[in-house]
Amino acid sequence: MSDRVHRTSFSENEVLRRELRIRSRDLFILLHDLRSYAQLNYTGFSKITKKFDKVTSSALRSTYMTETVHAASAFGEAAQNRLRKHMEAMAYAYGLAAQCTSLDDALRELKQCLREEVVWERNTVWRDMIASERMVDAVGVQSPDLQGGLQKSRRITNTQRQMLRLSLCTVVFGVAWAVPLFSGVEQQRCWAMLVYVSLLWATEALPLHVTALLVPLLTVMLGVMRSPAKSHQSLGASDASKAVFSAMFSSVIMLLLGGFALAAALSKHDIARMLASWVLSRAGSNPRTVLLANMLVATFASMWISNVAAPVLCFSLIKPILRTLPPGSTFAPCLVIGIALASNVGGMASPISSPQNIIAINTMHPAPSWFQWFAVSIPVCIMCDVCIWLLLLFVYQPNKSTPAIHQTRFTSERLSRRQIYVCIVTVVTILLWCFESQLAFVFGDMGIVAVIPLVLLFGFPTVLGKEDFNNFLWTVVMLAMGGIALGRAVESSGLLHELAGRIENIVDGMPVFSVLCVFCALILVVCTFISHTVGSLIILPIVSEVGARLPEPHSRLLVMGAALMASGAMGLPVSGFPNMNAIMLEDTLGNPYLSTMDFFKAGIPASFVAYAVVVSIGFVIMSLLGF
Template sequence: MKFSHTLQFNSVPDWAEHYIAYSNLKKLIYQIERDIISTSIDARGDTETAQPTEETFLLDSKTRANTIFIPALDKELEKITTFYVSKEKEVFEETEKLLADVAYVESFETLPINIPSRRNFSRSFDSSDSLNQILKKPTRQRYSSGSAGSFLSSDDDEHQLNSPVNDETNLLEISYHHNPQLTEDEQRIYHFWSNPLIEAERIRLKKRTTEVYVWLSELKSFVSLNHTGFSKILKKYDKITNSTQIKSSYMTNMVGEGYPFKKSSRQILDEHIRHMEEIYAKLCTFNDIKAAAKELKTHLREFIVWERNTIWRDIIGLERKSHGVGIKAHPTVEELEISKIETPFGEVNVSAEYWKTAFILTACTGVFAILLEARIFKAVEVRNCFALLVFSSLLWATEVIPLFVTSLLIPFLVVCLRVMRSNDELHVRLDAHDATRDIFAAMFSPVIMLLLGGFAIAAALSKYHIAKMMATYVLSKAGKKPSWVLLANMIVATVASMWISNVAAPVLCLSLIQPILRNLQSNSSFGRCLILGIALASNIGGMASPISSPQNIIAIKNMMPQPSWIEWFIISIPLCILADIVIWIILLWNYKPAETSLLIHPIRASRDPWSNTQIFVCVVTLITIVLWCAEKQLEFYLGDMGVIAILPLVLFFGTGILTKEDFNNFLWTVIILAMGGIALGKAVQSSGLLAIIAHQIRDMVQGFTVWEVLLTFCTLVLVVATFISHTVGALIILPIVAQVGDSLGDDNTSYRNLLVMASALMCSAAMGLPVSGFPNMNAIMMEDEMGVRYLTTKDFLKTGVPASILTMLLVVSVGYVLMHLFLGY
């Protein structure tokens, strides 16, 4: 984990702004690096030979860099010291008060107890007394009602504090009888603490001791984290400036002499922590310091777990919000306007966005109601299914409600509208019970299990940084020439999309090019070219394997017989390579990066050794892929690719490589979306609507050749998938394409698989707009350090539109030939 993340996740939330500003200092280092590089190149004048190394041109501006960076460090050190001094004063004062109260309670030597005034006692307590002298007073503790050596938890203490005296006495009696071997002094302690007033005081002191201990521990962690932060940021600075002196001198002369980091300050803090352990031992563990330390650490661990869970939830919430911003455009001023409506229940505030959503939803529902009553088809089930098809398509296309919610609505409407028919020759409408059984049986198909297996492989490759290690290795070989760096990044994005999906791949690849982007000039076109190339290549990677995108999963569901992985690879990989080359040429033509980018920061390959876990993940992944490729030969034993997908799920989750948290992080919305699409396809087929639509389309294309039909469908898919989600386009169109493909052939030949696979490939190739697929959405949101976006819609129009058209031409030409050769026509 990066230290910036470690600092974020381990800091005390309320103290967050008082820790070292590690991320800001790191950005300052990168700015210094960029300025030094630019200054060096300008000074040399010869841009052809001015290639950066770790030992040239950086040393010339070291003094200037120090005058910028060292004051920033001094400012952070002063901020940390000021905060630490104030917090130390607070916690030490609380410690002194706690010690005074402990001494006050332990001043009662006889029973019955005559309690003096707390105010008078506090005045008589000399705060200058040694803490150790106070802690030498006799102990007055007791065991809890359990086995010897066990103690009451804080929950038990809370119950005791609010319990009647009789319950308290009974509890103490149980404790006493369970520990008959108590010494005379311990028996005296038992009688002392049996007084309810003393017992209540003990519980309060215990809680206060725990709180102060946690506070002191957090202060100690504050010092440790900041010390590590200074060490790491100085190490990074020395690496950038090729210096070996700044870190050692600053850590020794400045950080080491800072009050929080002095040895004496740490010793005082440790001494106070030890005193809390001693107080807790007097209160709860019969002066057993080790047991007291163990219990206090347990309390500290529980507190940290609760606090970190809160932090994680906040961070995840912010991350989800940021992803939401990346997918949905920022609201306009009109959308943010609030109107007030008077109702019998009071005044309600309604935004313009709400009115827009309500209008679209009402319009879709109105169309649905009209189609249910329209006499477009004779059979009721066909009419109802057509209304359902249009209604679902409208909801998916407008995204007025989340896509997966629409998918969840489909089986409900299928059953209520009774659109399912029996599979026999009579085609009788099924009742609700039989329709429910059939529609749910269809939704969880082997294809869904294949999708889960793909998610498991992607999660393992990403979690253990295997994909990143492989990617950095390839990129390290690209050198510094802009055109080759661009091509290498595009190939990495395409290959990564094959195995970790075209949703996760652009996120990974865009994070890998940050060192390149940081060192480019602000007006360099190569940054835009590189980001756009990764986005378009990730879209192309969605074609590459059956698990690289949801539309491929939907296509396999509609293909009969289902193609093997080898057949898919033989067709898709040549198309991906050609499409990447075509896009690469378009990008070089449009942006001419060689003319504007004089310096490319090379990406270094990861030197971390391979762990046994990483090797195991790779082996399981390779075995799974081989079995998928050989599925046709193993069909008698394994039945389907979905059964093979169980292998990585069992091996990864069964061995603990992936956890239930990883399972919960699967893209379940995509799975539900695919299941809804399968349910809709099943309903359209069972009702007879699919056959009617396919028959009408066949009449429209009568006289067309198979290639002309292919071109027609590819053009339709390209237009539709450019404006709506690729997966949604596949859900709507592919079942119709499959039925038309069956009608074009004869008894021995079917063009179903050809048309379906080509249409699925075109779904991934639709990349003309920023909303055309997640890779484009992610790319359009990329910003530089000043918060300015690298790309605009114009960039996608001038590159994405021609790339989509040329990719379509590749599919209907090279792809058509390959599918004719290898899909058995």
Template sequence: MKFSHSIQFNAVPDWSSNYISYSNLKKLIYSLERQINKPQGEAQDEENTSLLGGSLDPDTTFKRMLDSELDKVCSFYRLKELEIFGELDQFLKDAQDYEAETQDVNMDDVVDTENQRRMSRSQSVFNAPFRRKRRRSTMSVSFEEPELEDDSDSDAEDSAAMLKKKPSMKPRSKSAFQTTPDLSGMAESREDLRAPDTSPSFLRRRPSLALELDANDPGQVSALYDSGITLKKRAISLYVSLCELKSFIQLNQTGFKKATKKYDKVCNRDIRKNYMEKVVNPSYPFQEATLGHLEENIAKVEKVYADIVTKGDQDMARRELRLHLREHVVWERNTVWREMIGIERKAQAANLGIRQTLLGGGQDPSRVRLQGDRDASESKEIVTPVGRYRCPRWLFSSTFFTLVTTLAIFLLLLFVPILKKPEQQNCFAMLIFVSLLWATEVIPLFVTSLLIPFLVVVLRIMRSDDKPHQRLDSKAATKAVFAAMWTPVIMLLLGGFTIAAALSKYHIAKMMATFVLSKAGTKARTVLITNMFVGMFLSMWISNVAAPVLCFSIIQPMLRNLPADSNMSKALILGIALASNIGGAASPIASPQNIIALQNMKPSPSWGVWFFVALPVCIISIVLIWLLLLVSFKPGRGTTIVPIRPMKDKLNGVQYFIISVTLVTIVLWCTSHQLEGIFGDMGVIAIIPMVLFFGTGILTKEDFNNFLWTIIILAAGGLSLGRAVSSSGLLHTIAKSIIENVEDLSVYGVLVVFAALVLVVATFISHTVAALIILPLVQQVGASMKEPHPNLLVMGSALMCSAAMGLPTSGFPNMTAIMMEVPETGVRYLHVKHFLTRGIPSSLLTFGVVITVGYGLMVATGL
């Protein structure tokens, strides 16, 4: 959680305006950063000049703001301390008076006596309506209606006190005003409360001193009881206030540390140590003596609480007070957190509305509903010959009509005979059905994947391997389809996620990236290509989903110091997105489509072979895209670049361990073919980092739960689809018909055809979905050719899946890039036109590299 959110979450709501204004300090830091990095001689902005108070010294300006915040915090603390300590002094005096009054009185008897009186009153009130109305006489005892009592102190009177047994042979509760119920014998206690006291008089306890006092002065026992309850409540309230005061000191001290640290980091200064030691720490709230005095007062409250409530047991008193504090904070935080979430949701809804306007209404309004539209009617009235009816509005949305149309096509293909064999007919209908669901995304992609094993079993699509013409029954088909969903390839994907999580969690990837980017200098063309190669490299190891997010966070200082409409900003963001797409082909674990390709390649190529083919293709493609961006954006014109500073943190033992395990795992993956006799498959090698990272506590179960399980389910569903299509014979039938049309083409011609097909399909739908649908077909076509080269065709098509980047929706990096906004205005850096004019040419350039350089390298490796 960011500290600006944390300070809101942990602050006392009534004191919120008196904490350090961390958000305002951050805004000032970024303004000073822009001021520092302005070229010399450039005219100063009036807004910045007024912000600096006419001074151009950023250190003086920032310290002046810090001094103002410090004065605010110190003034409030002194006033609040005076108020709370005054209440504490009065509380201690009242506690002494109370102890003097109760010096010779057994408070257990007082509590028992008062509880008996109050229970008898409550029982009389409960039973009064059911009693017969008796005629008054001199012999009858008059019934007095109980006085109405204030229930505001019901928590102080305690459920435990109400559960306390009537005087009996059992031992007493340890505390006179105990709040924790005694669970032993609770059932008997409840029964005792319900039943009248019918025990013989000689077994009843003799009247105590408290009862004698009550007989002589009926109000004295009640007064002592109420005084004890009041003191207990005051002790709890004071304990909470003192702890809040202590939290106020700690939160603000942390805020000053973080603000000065951020200023040093962003503006490349070094004021933190000096300012904290000479200004903040000597201030009254942050002195050790102040905190020590506060701790002493907390201890005094604990002692008084122990004397009054827990009969001198300070450990129990401390536990009870902390429990009360915890309940108070939980309730308070729950309230504050709900308000914060509400504000955040409203802001997101407003931003969503702006984005919809900027996108020109390109998204289906049935999928996105603004906050202000929730009050609108969610039903629609329709008129029929038999009357008027109100139907849910979603029934009239384009999403619902798309789903209905897809289902209609599925049913039509099931019953209209197209293929001779029923299993192939059913498989063809299922293939078209799931392809349409994936392409239109009317339901989530992973949900469609979960449908595949269900349809395979119900439609009896799979056939026996031993008897190719015999369809499997439901039980056998279930085992076969689920076995296809969990393969070594899925373990390889999990191993890749594990390495990515470790590199990202311990900032190793960020340290490497900032180190490389710090060497790029300030020339626009050098900075651009360096960022693109960093994006490609990170995509190889932490996936092309996480890599652009990390890169965009690293270049934030650079973007803040560029004008909002700068061509350099556009080129930088678009360049990282396109390079991350290309990087998705650079290693077998970089993207799900590569995992699917490995599953369809028999035998699977080693990592060394993959690198030999993919790295030159990716490097050449990125260089060509870089030239395209330089020519089209001309980012060097009037651009002043702020260099990125490397992280100064030194590698620790855990980080060295993570790097060592990652390198060893990669080496084993690269030599997996030579080690088949030991490990069998790359999926088994993937278990090594999982066991070492999760087993040693470097990664936790929360990290495991945060894996992209939707991607894993999507890949597993695709594997089961490929197995079903192959088992039914449909794949062979389709491949045979395609071969008849391309039989005159060479392997190179077939590669060009399929690479172009994949490029078009993957541009409009997900790269992973395109691979799921097309790669099994490509493998079957390649295996059925006169000169079989299935691995060559599959790898070429897999490389083209990552090269499809002509639209904002063509891949995760593009989706991330299109949503990047200028912080001050909320306006997006990129628009759809930028992807059309640069993304499509980039895809065509990569297509040319794959069918030339890539083809030559694949032939050289013998694929």
């Protein structure tokens, strides 16, 4: 018993000694920087006044330095003595923690740390200066008339382009309305609306969320909804509006809002950054290991804060690495595109990691539990990340141009009470989502569980406030609501039943695996060129209906496979937000890290890798789980 107590006490002392060593070292570096800053300013005042005296033939320097500069508290002898004593105190504390034999040994080790800081900063400071110069150069003066004319011309050009796209979409809508392809009136009208909305989304003639808001308006005005009774009578405008609005705000929307709340809290209170930097600090200095670590961090971050916020976080974490790379290093584009592709893969990882997963859950009956989703997605994501990592090593060969890189630093910090509170709320919410089927008698649905983090996080303004609520991605919420309304209209009109019947004739006799391969290939092509969310909104309801009509119904398997594949479409710069963010990333000289060719040689093969993993490993796991 005494030995165990002794070992526990010894380990606690080791932890405290290590924490003291890190904190005293960091404070010593900060105090040294403060002293250097004061000395630099003193030298600056001296040189400026000397230059002033030389140019103006005056004698200001001696008087100004004596009466003003020397009299300032920052440059006084008392301040310098206090600073020196504080530095000696930190050196003494460091010596105790590091068990140095003398104060001189402690100072020697601390100066070595200072030398490492100088070596690293010396390589980056010139790039920071050039970046500042670029921002200054971007500010110019132009004639107001000329500037206004240019802006007006550009505005007219953009408006004309938008009106042209809108006009073409409207013409196609008229053709789809006039050409009879279906026997039912509601089906024909809904087909025209489906074509119109799909074209508006694909061409972005209107913003995506505006097109989504157009869906309930067209649904009611065109009279596409029918009564659920066997008579299938056309619903009037009043009944149709009630039906479409009741469908739009579903439990899936609450799940989306709950995910946004968790993501906002994890980001605002630095929990996501701390966890990511802790992982990266242990990746070492080997480019191959650092690349894999960053990719896994991007995938894991996408799982909880969405694959929209995750690449932004990860790109901010790798900036110190990118700034220290030598010119022409292939590791820079390799690392940037690796994070982008891994963030796309992370869109598969959890039900809240991307909107297409929310759409899939809304389409699947019964909806999968979080545990079932993780059982499929996590092995698929890990295998995709590893295969894409090997692909990037083969394409870019980063170790040849960059044998070693600057290691990411992590300063251990004690979690605050707010951070602990956020972590507890997050873990409890995720556990409730995972065991939702067992707790259905209490909560009924995952959407009700999503209310818990909204209340607990926004109930205390110090955790999340009104501004955080206003900063939710409401455009994504509107897009999801419009997609649900479109799905309800297509189903109610009978168009979904008719389309599924025609596709069923094409895939008739095919095994489930072949049908999965066909639909995954279809959604891969579609989502490569248009938004992952839009492609899922259009295709997943059809996939679900076709799956339900198979001799052995596997609707849930086909829908989940297609939803995973939607996130795996990453072959072009426009294929998903992570790719769009990566293609816009520039170095301090204004040069982009990536070009379209990078996506051709890495993104397209990565899409095929994801396709192979989903239809192989994903299919096997979903079959074993009884999807």
